[in-house]
Amino acid sequence: MKPLPVYQQIADDLRKKILGGPLRPGDQLPTEAQLMEQYQVKARATVREGLKVLVNEGLIAPQRPRGYFVVERKRLVYRPQAEFRRKPPEMDIFTNLVAQEDGRTPSQDIEVSIVEAPVAIRERLGLAQDASVAVRRRVRRLDGVPYNINDSYTSLDLVQGTDWMHPGDVARGTNAVLAELLGAELEEALDEIYIRMPLPSEAQRLELGPGVPVGEHIATVFSGDRPVQVTVNVVPGDRHVIVYERTRPADAEKRPRIPWGAQ
The missing domain is CATH 3.40.1410.10 (Chorismate lyase-like)
Incomplete structure (x- = not known):
């Protein structure tokens, strides 16, 4: 199997840390320079591409000039x-x-x-x-x-x-x-x-x-x-x-309506 691009590997590792690891909502990510050292890459653009993946997924957001932060949402x-x-x-x-x-x-x-x-x-x-x-x-x-x-x-x-x-x-x-x-x-x-x-x-x-x-x-x-x-x-x-709360209908045989235009 062809190995994933380095930027995707960076994104995958950071995603794991956000979804189930040490990075919590509101936390600041390491700087781009720190990430370059952590993942042993020489091009800053590679790190930025990995961060862009997580921005597009809605997991992190840039707060210039401070850096990137894990998105904090109360659902x-x-x-x-x-x-x-x-x-x-x-x-x-x-x-x-x-x-x-x-x-x-x-x-x-x-x-x-x-x-x-x-x-x-x-x-x-x-x-x-x-x-x-x-x-x-x-x-x-x-x-x-x-x-x-x-x-x-x-x-x-x-x-x-x-x-x-x-x-x-x-x-x-x-x-x-x-x-x-x-x-x-x-x-x-x-x-x-x-x-x-x-x-x-x-x-x-x-x-x-x-x-x-x-x-x-x-x-x-x-x-x-x-x-x-x-x-x-x-x-x-x-x-x-x-969230849906469901109960058995009194008339279980009632024919459901068909949504207009539904495929």
Whole structure:
């Protein structure tokens, strides 16, 4: 077997020390000169290539001019099933979840706009090709650090002129607004989860470094058989653990919905 390039061997050894050895979150790595001596290489570029591998994997980050440090992340437990849990009316799901988890200070930026329905959203909502949708775009933060993109889409005809369009926190929750408009609770949802690299716009909104993958959770909420809202959640892979709690359904033979466009 052909031996690995030296820079890859350096990256592999440092990775082992980060994932299960002496290098802990927040620790500073040895300097480039020290690494050259430690791994007996003459070219500084070789060490830099090894460090670049770990930067792209999201394991270390440069803090110029001090050097490289092991990335320190406190992961947030992300529970898609929390959508239907009872919660204090003045607190949204994200705020309530964080308050219970770890005491960090949550905040969110909210922007409401009217757009032409993207194809993926239009298909899930069963809308005509030229339909307009309302979208609530949110970036949710913990202690000022972006942790979650949460963009909700619904038919403009359904929510125009209602609190759903308010560009701020809706005290009773947007799901409650939809339930009032429809005269029925929203009690069923289809969840789709995709793991991928972020789009440039997502990396910018989440302030992501290179090499950080994201989880995309698309939740389509139904009123009876009618799809009424699609929410696209994008969570950085280095800041979350996705947790599902499962119970056996009362109707085990119920036919599952098929995700639109799923391969």
